[in-house]
Amino acid sequence: MSPQPLRQATLAILKLVSSKSSTPASAAKPAKNAEPILAAANKLRAGYGSAAVCGEVSFALRPRQALALIGPNGAGKSTVLKTVVGALAPVAGTCTVFGAEPDDRSLTFRRDVAVVLDEDAFFPSLTVSEHLAIIAAGHGVEDVAAAIENELEFFGLAREGDSLPHSLSSGQRRRLLLAAAFVRPKKLLVLDEPEQRLDTTMRAQLADRLSAEVAGGIGLLLVTHDPAFLLASATAALSISDTVQSLKPAAAAAAISAADPMAG
Amino acid sequence: MALTSAEVRRYTTRAGLSRTEGGTMALISEVYNTVFAALVLVVMAGAIVINLRASMGSGSISLNGSALTASHPGISALDAGATLMLTLAAALMSVEASVGPVIMTRPQTVWWLGLPLDRRGFIQPGFLRSMVWPLAGAVLVTVPLALGAVDPTAFGSSGGSVGSVAAAVGTSIGLALCIYGVATLAQIRGKSSLVRSVAGTAMIAAPLLLAADALLAASGTKIPWTWPLYLPTGWPLLAASGAVWPLLVALLGIAALWLAFRQLPALTTNALKDSAATGSHVAGSVLSMDSTELSRALSSADGSHSRAGKSLLPRRGMSPAAALLRSQLILILRNRSGLARAVVLATVPGIVASVQALSAPGLVAVVILFCAYFAASALASVAKQSAGNPSLNSLLPLDEKLVHRLHWVWPAAGMTLWMALMSILMVILAGGSWLLVPLAICAGPGVAAAAIRAAYRPAPDWTMPAISSAMGPIPTGAIRGLIAGPDAALIALLPLGICMLAGGVPNIAFPLALILSTLMYLWGCRVRKRPGA
Numbered sequence: 001m002s003p004q005p006l007r008q009a010t011l012a013i014l015k016l017v018s019s020k021s022s023t024p025a026s027a028a029k030p031a032k033n034a035e036p037i038l039a040a041a042n043k044l045r046a047g048y049g050s051a052a053v054c055g056e057v058s059f060a061l062r063p064r065q066a067l068a069l070i071g072p073n074g075a076g077k078s079t080v081l082k083t084v085v086g087a088l089a090p091v092a093g094t095c096t097v098f099g100a101e102p103d104d105r106s107l108t109f110r111r112d113v114a115v116v117l118d119e120d121a122f123f124p125s126l127t128v129s130e131h132l133a134i135i136a137a138g139h140g141v142e143d144v145a146a147a148i149e150n151e152l153e154f155f156g157l158a159r160e161g162d163s164l165p166h167s168l169s170s171g172q173r174r175r176l177l178l179a180a181a182f183v184r185p186k187k188l189l190v191l192d193e194p195e196q197r198l199d200t201t202m203r204a205q206l207a208d209r210l211s212a213e214v215a216g217g218i219g220l221l222l223v224t225h226d227p228a229f230l231l232a233s234a235t236a237a238l239s240i241s242d243t244v245q246s247l248k249p250a251a252a253a254a255a256i257s258a259a260d261p262m263a264g
Numbered sequence: 265m266a267l268t269s270a271e272v273r274r275y276t277t278r279a280g281l282s283r284t285e286g287g288t289m290a291l292i293s294e295v296y297n298t299v300f301a302a303l304v305l306v307v308m309a310g311a312i313v314i315n316l317r318a319s320m321g322s323g324s325i326s327l328n329g330s331a332l333t334a335s336h337p338g339i340s341a342l343d344a345g346a347t348l349m350l351t352l353a354a355a356l357m358s359v360e361a362s363v364g365p366v367i368m369t370r371p372q373t374v375w376w377l378g379l380p381l382d383r384r385g386f387i388q389p390g391f392l393r394s395m396v397w398p399l400a401g402a403v404l405v406t407v408p409l410a411l412g413a414v415d416p417t418a419f420g421s422s423g424g425s426v427g428s429v430a431a432a433v434g435t436s437i438g439l440a441l442c443i444y445g446v447a448t449l450a451q452i453r454g455k456s457s458l459v460r461s462v463a464g465t466a467m468i469a470a471p472l473l474l475a476a477d478a479l480l481a482a483s484g485t486k487i488p489w490t491w492p493l494y495l496p497t498g499w500p501l502l503a504a505s506g507a508v509w510p511l512l513v514a515l516l517g518i519a520a521l522w523l524a525f526r527q528l529p530a531l532t533t534n535a536l537k538d539s540a541a542t543g544s545h546v547a548g549s550v551l552s553m554d555s556t557e558l559s560r561a562l563s564s565a566d567g568s569h570s571r572a573g574k575s576l577l578p579r580r581g582m583s584p585a586a587a588l589l590r591s592q593l594i595l596i597l598r599n600r601s602g603l604a605r606a607v608v609l610a611t612v613p614g615i616v617a618s619v620q621a622l623s624a625p626g627l628v629a630v631v632i633l634f635c636a637y638f639a640a641s642a643l644a645s646v647a648k649q650s651a652g653n654p655s656l657n658s659l660l661p662l663d664e665k666l667v668h669r670l671h672w673v674w675p676a677a678g679m680t681l682w683m684a685l686m687s688i689l690m691v692i693l694a695g696g697s698w699l700l701v702p703l704a705i706c707a708g709p710g711v712a713a714a715a716i717r718a719a720y721r722p723a724p725d726w727t728m729p730a731i732s733s734a735m736g737p738i739p740t741g742a743i744r745g746l747i748a749g750p751d752a753a754l755i756a757l758l759p760l761g762i763c764m765l766a767g768g769v770p771n772i773a774f775p776l777a778l779i780l781s782t783l784m785y786l787w788g789c790r791v792r793k794r795p796g797a
Contacts (some may be wrong), residue, residue, distance in 0.1 A: 087534060104378065104533050111380035121370035123276060130279050131375060137267050137275075138379035180375075 035062040036098070038188045038219035039084055043093035046076055046083040052091040053079050055244040059236075063187070066210065066220035068234035070252050072259060075241045077223040078117075078192050084221065085115050085190050097188065111139070114186040116177050116194065122165035128152070128176055129161040132183050139184035151179040154209065156202065171197040178206070182213075189213065191222040195229045207232035225260070227253035269385020272376060344619040345409050345501050346492035347474040351467055352405055353443060353497040356398055358463035360447035361456040363546055364539035365398075366391045366531060373537045383529045387536070391448065391528055395521075398440035406436035410504035431511055432504035438514030439496060445520025451535055452527050468604050475611035478618055478693050584660040588670050595646045596674055602642035606678070609635040609642075610686040617694035628690075629761040636683065636711045637753040643678040644715035647671035651720045668716060668789040675712035676785075683708040699769035703760050703777055710756025710781030713788030718749025720792065752784045 040060040045052035054076030061067050069077040082088045084095045086102030086109075095102060097113060104110055122131060129148055136144045152158045155175040160168060168176065174197040181189060189210075195203045203226065210233040214220050224230050230237065230253050237252030239245040247255065267275075368376070368390045376386045410432035450459045470492065492498050499510035582590070596603070612635050617628045641648075650657055650671060657667045687704035690696070759777040763769045 105383065105529065107380050110378055115378070119370075119374050121374045123371045123375065126276065126279055130276075134272060134276060134375050135379070138272055138376075138381055140267075140380075 035064070037062055037096075039095070039097050039102075039190075039221060041080075041084060041093065041095040044080070044083065044090055044095050045092040046080040046088065047091040048079075048088070050091060052076075054240050055242050056093060057238065057240070057244050058093075059238060059246075061188075061219045061221055063217050063219050064214055065236065066214045066222070066234045068230045068237040068249070068252060069221075069223045069240050070225070070230065070237055070247075070256055071240035077240045080240060081190060081192055081221065081223055082117065085113065087117070111185075112187040113190065114181040114184060114188070115190040116181045117192045118196070119177070120173060122173070122176070124164065124166060127162050127164060128157055128168070131165075131176060132179060135180045136183045141184060147183050151183045154182070154205070155179045171199070171202075174198065175202070182209070186218060188219045188221070191220070193223050193225060195224060195226045203229055204232070225256060227256040230256065267381065269376075269379075269381045269383070272379065272381065273386065273389065276372075276376075341619055342493065342501065343477075343490065344474065344615065346490075346495075346498040347470050349405070349409070349500065350492045350495060350497045351470045352401075353439065354463045354466035354470065356401065356440070357443050357447060358460050358467055360394075360398065360444060361450055361459040361463065363394075363543050364390070364451060365394045365444055365447045366451060366528070366536070366539065367394050367543040368536050368540050370537070370540040370544060373533060373540045377533045377536065383531075387528050387531055391525070395441075395444055398444050399437055402436040402440035403433055406433050406500050406504075409501065425506075428504050428506050431508060432500045435503040435510040435513055436500040438511065438517040439500065441517025441521050442496075442513060445517065445522075445524045448524035449520070449527070451539070452524070452530050454532075454535065456535075464601075468608055471608050471611055471615065475615055475689065475693075478615065479689075482692050584662050585666065585670055588657075588660060588662065588667070589673060592646045592671065592674055595649070596643060596678075599642070599645055602645055606639040606642045606682060607685075609639045610682055611689055613686055614689035614693040617690050617696075623694060625764045625767075628694075629757075629764050632686070632760065633750075633754060633757055635686070636679070636707075636757060637714065637750055639682050640675055640679050640711045640715035640753065641718065641749075643675040643682075644671070644712065644719050647675070647716050647719035664791050665789070668720065668791060671719070672709075672713055672716045672785065672789050675715055676709040679712040679715075680705055680708035683711070697769055700760070700763065703763060703769055703773055706774060706777035706781060707756050707760050708781075710777075710784035711753050713781070713784040714749050714752035714756060715788075717752050717784075717788035721748040722792070752788050756780055756784045 037060045041057045044057045045054075046057065047053040053074075054071075057080050059067060069080060071077050079088065083090050084102065085097070086104060098108060100106065100108075102109065104113075126134075129152070132148045132151060133144055136147045141147045148161075149158075152161050155178060157172060157175055157179065160172060165173060165176075178191075178194060181191070191210075194206060194210075198206065207229045210220055210222075214233070214235070220233065222233070224234075231249055234249045234252070237247045237249055239247055239252065239255060366387060368386070372386065377383065407429065410429045447456070447459060450456045493501060496513060499513055503510040613628055613632045616631045617623050647668075650667070657664075660667075662670070683704040684701060687701040691698055691700060756777075758780065759773045763773050
């Protein structure tokens with residue numbers, strides 16, 4: 001099939017899908033004085049089996065807050081992140097998402113939490129647009145085609161909408177995964193090293209976008225190694241290693257730069 | 265109104281199907297090439313057998329004689345059948361607990377399970393689809409056993425009738441449902457590892473115990489071996505003999521299935537992602553007919569932490585070739601499940617040959633081919649790993665061809681021992697000419713070379729759009745690659761197979777076996793031209 005008819009076929013499918021959707025899931029904005037806790041950890045020890053990989057982690061993340069986890073490779077940042085979203089069981093302590101134990105079998109969790117880990121798995125015969133259509137339509141987005149077009153444009157994938165995953169570069173696949181998190185409504189966004197495999201311009205744009213999303217009311221929990229990205233997107237930071245330390249974004253960025261002058 | 269799970273499923277399937285490439289004709293073309301190559305080999309081998317029998321003066325060209333002669337009663341069909349059922353049921357439970365049994369693909373777990381829609385709608389199709397395999401297996405295994413392997417008068421007068429065969433199949437289906445239900449419940453409750461470990465032990469122990477019993481019988485000490493018949497896995501055979509009560513297991517099966525079905529939405533995304541990863545690994549190894557990779561896929565969740573052979577680690581002053589050989593030996597010794605599988609496989613031809621209903625030389629020869637090839641694959645697992653990660657070998661200053669040949673050394677030594685063990689057991693258990701033993705030994709290095717050929721065959725490309733088939737997507741070129749390895753094993757084992765079919769071992773067979781093994785060594789250890797090179 002030549003590109004033009006393929007694009008038309010895709011648009012037809014997208015129209016069919018979007019005609020079924022109605023009101024998007026509401027992202028209610030709570031009163032400023034009674035901001036609920038979106039995600040929290042209390043003396044959490046993350047690890048595998050009974051072996052913890054880092055010190056005790058405690059935090060409470062509310063709407064309009066962005067918490068960055070920093071630390072050297074192997075310190076346990078991603079392990080903490082996976083534990084907070086329920087992909088790993090805690091070794092000790094507790095963590096909650098929307099006040100409950102994190103469990104993606106719960107409808108609320110799947111509706112309100114968008115998670116992007118490094119999972120490079122795509123349907124080989126579905127195009128970039130069709131992958132995004134599944135997410136947008138599945139989350140009840142009203143205008144699926146417009147939402148997809150916006151995200152393709154933002155993530156520099158506009159010309160790849162009809163491409164199959166095997167023809168994308170590693171960076172483009174990463175951007176597709178990120179686009180899937182933005183094409184849907186959410187209250188909490190969890191990202192594991194979102195800057196990886198992105199060029200400098202894209203990193204800056206993504207950091208600004210995240211900052212805007214946080215200002216708009218979502219909570220953001222991310223792992224990052226990029227000081228500039230952290231400064232632009234985070235409102236607080238935790239340094240993860242054998243001991244866990246709470247830092248201001250500027251101090252966290254400085255700590256990353258001191259540990260690795262080439263970072264970012 | 266948001267979409268339903270079924271609508272998302274349908275959308276994904278239709279959009280995908282609209283651009284699969286190749287289709288049925290491409291699949292037929294690939295199957296045709298494979299089957300045609302196999303038929304040519306079979307016809308050539310048949311012609312050689314007939315000529316050989318005529319030249320040996322057998323008096324006629326009928327194929328009734330054999331180098332194997334049933335000189336003693338051996339194992340009863342009922343004992344062998346019950347042990348086979350126990351082994352197969354344990355294997356089924358182990359496989360089900362490893363791949364799921366509820367299976368989704370990795371993209372499905374990533375792109376579907378995060379949607380705020382009814383999870384049952386995404387999980388249930390995988391549950392129902394995966395149920396087809398144990399049910400089909402139950403029918404395929406039970407019908408021939410019920411028709412041929414059981415003495416109809418052993419437990420009742422109605423044995424062997426259509427009704428008793430139907431009862432056996434019904435019991436077997438009930439048993440398969442039980443296994444499937446229990447495996448699903450174990451997956452839901454995170455107990456798959458425990459189930460896998462118990463089933464894996466039973467799977468290895470049952471045939472070894474039967475072989476030990478047969479060896480004792482051959483030496484004149486017969487120990488009664490009827491207990492596997494009274495385990496639930498043996499009940500289909502009791503049903504085939506006329507008993508009706510084993511059908512009760514069908515009720516248990518339905519109950520287990522209903523319990524599992526009700527709890528499907530409780531399956532965690534992690535469990536489904538694990539089974540998706542194992543499932544795709546298993547599919548790849550089945551399509552590439554790689555038993556070692558298949559075994560690794562099925563046991564990957566358990567992890568192997570063996571530290572065997574630490575004292576063999578390469579030392580200073582050692583040549584690169586010697587260092588590589590030592591490293592390979594350590595890895596082979598640490599692959600305990602592979603070694604155990606090779607030992608179990610060595611007993612299978614002897615057991616089959618000693619069961620009177622199964623002792624046709626043609627069948628035994630086919631069993632030898634499969635067992636030898638799978639054992640060689642287990643011993644050549646290091647070569648397979650090396651092929652998947654060539655940068656490891658490039659760390660050593662060795663020519664690529666030499667690396668291939670060094671990878672052949674330990675499997676060749678292992679297969680020489682394996683063929684000796686297999687043929688000695690076969691001759692003891694089933695009787696026959698001891699000349700089969702040196703003939704089998706001559707073929708060992710050739711079969712090892714076949715496994716090296718298979719290890720270095722090009723891997724299927726799963727990233728390209730696949731060929732659509734009833735079984736799901738098949739990567740382009742995968743079926744062509746299937747015969748790389750088994751073809752060389754067949755050629756290396758031709759002298760042994762022909763002699764078994766022909767009914768004697770002429771002197772010419774020994775140099776012929778050595779020549780074929782040498783040729784397979786040269787063929788299997790060559791370096792393939794890379795695409796575009």
